[in-house]
Amino acid sequence: MLYWLLRSTADHPALGRGEAPPGLLHPQEEARLAALRVPKRRQDWLLGRWTAKHLLQGWLEAATGERPPPDRLPVLADPDGAPYAALAGRGPEPQPQRLATSLSISHSGQWGFCALCDDAGRTVGADIERIEPRAHGFAETFFAPAELAALDAASPDQRDVLITATWCAKEAVLKALRLGLRADTRRVTCRLAEPGAPPRQWSRLFVKTGPVLQPAGGPTDFAGWWAINEGYALALVVAGRDLLTDLPPPAPFEM
Ligand SMILES: CC(C)(COP(=O)(O)OP(=O)(O)OC[C@H]1O[C@@H](n2cnc3c(N)ncnc32)[C@H](O)[C@@H]1OP(=O)(O)O)[C@@H](O)C(=O)NCCC(=O)NCCS
Incomplete structure (x- = not known):
């Protein structure tokens, strides 16, 4: 199953200051935070932990x-920078066990966005980006030919959404x-269903990757979902073998 959570710095005053709310961090995480000096990086890193831990708590409780x-x-x-979740025993020992x-x-901005996928052999990628005008040169540098064609065919009022959501x-x-x-972004082709969909509604996302991105014989087609919320684009992608072509929709945004 695929689960997601969106949280913001407004949840707790300490997050916006780049300080850890009491009881949030494990000692290994406190050591990591102490090494982060740039205030925005501390804030982002903490917001990611805050969001991920709430998502993990709900998943474990269920x-x-x-x-x-x-x-x-x-x-x-x-x-390689990819995050993973662990569960620590009570007291100082033993080492946390990977979940x-x-x-x-x-x-991005005030938002932290996290996803988890507990299907064996599948990995999840989540991303959030503020919707804003981007130069055509950006798309020409980073987009695959089919993505550029979709952008050229889009109406002007859909352009900013399409370019940001595709990115x-x-x-x-x-990430998945x-x-x-590190990879060549032009080897990934994403096609968004319903670029004119209303905010806070998940729409399908179809992904094709060039074989060079994967080990020989690995899958090259993946599934995902995308949405808009308060001027930000969100995307969720699941990669792995034997992927259902009909990836079940993620939980809806709260009404
Ligand atoms: C991963 C990457 C695409 C994220 O880009 P971004 O849009 O600027 O930032 P986002 O906020 O969307 O994502 C950042 C999160 O991506 C995750 N991430 C980093 N490297 C990752 C990887 N190789 N695979 C999957 N996820 C990764 C981390 O959780 C990171 O947040 P955190 O460090 O606070 O936990 C970008 O940072 C990148 O490509 N980095 C190159 C790899 C790298 O330098 N890794 C660090 C080595 S220690």
């Missing part, structure tokens, strides 16, 4: 009936593949 406190749910990073779920984090989808794909922007 699965096990237990809701561990946030400081027992460290959100750590692998050497069997894929996790993805994004932050957002591409970043979500590259754990590549980030």
Whole structure:
């Protein structure tokens, strides 16, 4: 299953100051925060942890009936930067144990956006981007030919949404593949269904990747969803083998 959560710095006054709310962080995370010096980076990193831990608490409670406190749910990073969730025992030891779920984090402006996918063998990518005008040169540099064609065919009033949501989808794909922007973004082609859809409604997203992005014989077609909320584009992508062509829709935005 695919789960997501959107939270903002307005949730807790400490987040906007780049300070950890009491009881949020595990000691390994406190050490990581202490190494982050740039205020905006501290704020983003904390907001990602805040959002991810709330998502993980809800997921664990639904699965096990237990809701561990946030400081027992460290959100750590692998050497490539990709986040993972762990569960720590009570007391100083033992080492936190990695949880069997894929996790993805994004932050933009005041928003933290996280997703998790607990299907074995599948990985999730989440991204959020502010919708704003972007030069055509941006798309020419980073977009695949089919994405440029979709942009050229779009009406002028849909252009800013389409270019931002397409970029957002591409970043979500590259997170699901754990590549980030080390990869050539033109090897990922995202097609958005319903570029004129109203805000706070998930629409389908279709993804094709070039074979060079994946190990030989690996899957190249993925599924996802995208939406707009308060002037931001959001994208969720699931990658993996034997992917259902009909990826079930994510939970709706609250009414
Ligand atoms: C991953 C990347 C595409 C995110 O770009 P962005 O739009 O600027 O930032 P977002 O807020 O959407 O996402 C940032 C989150 O992506 C996640 N991330 C970083 N590297 C990732 C990877 N290889 N795969 C999946 N997710 C990754 C992290 O959780 C990060 O947030 P956090 O560090 O606060 O936990 C971009 O940072 C990138 O490509 N980096 C290159 C890889 C890199 O330098 N990694 C760091 C090595 S330590």
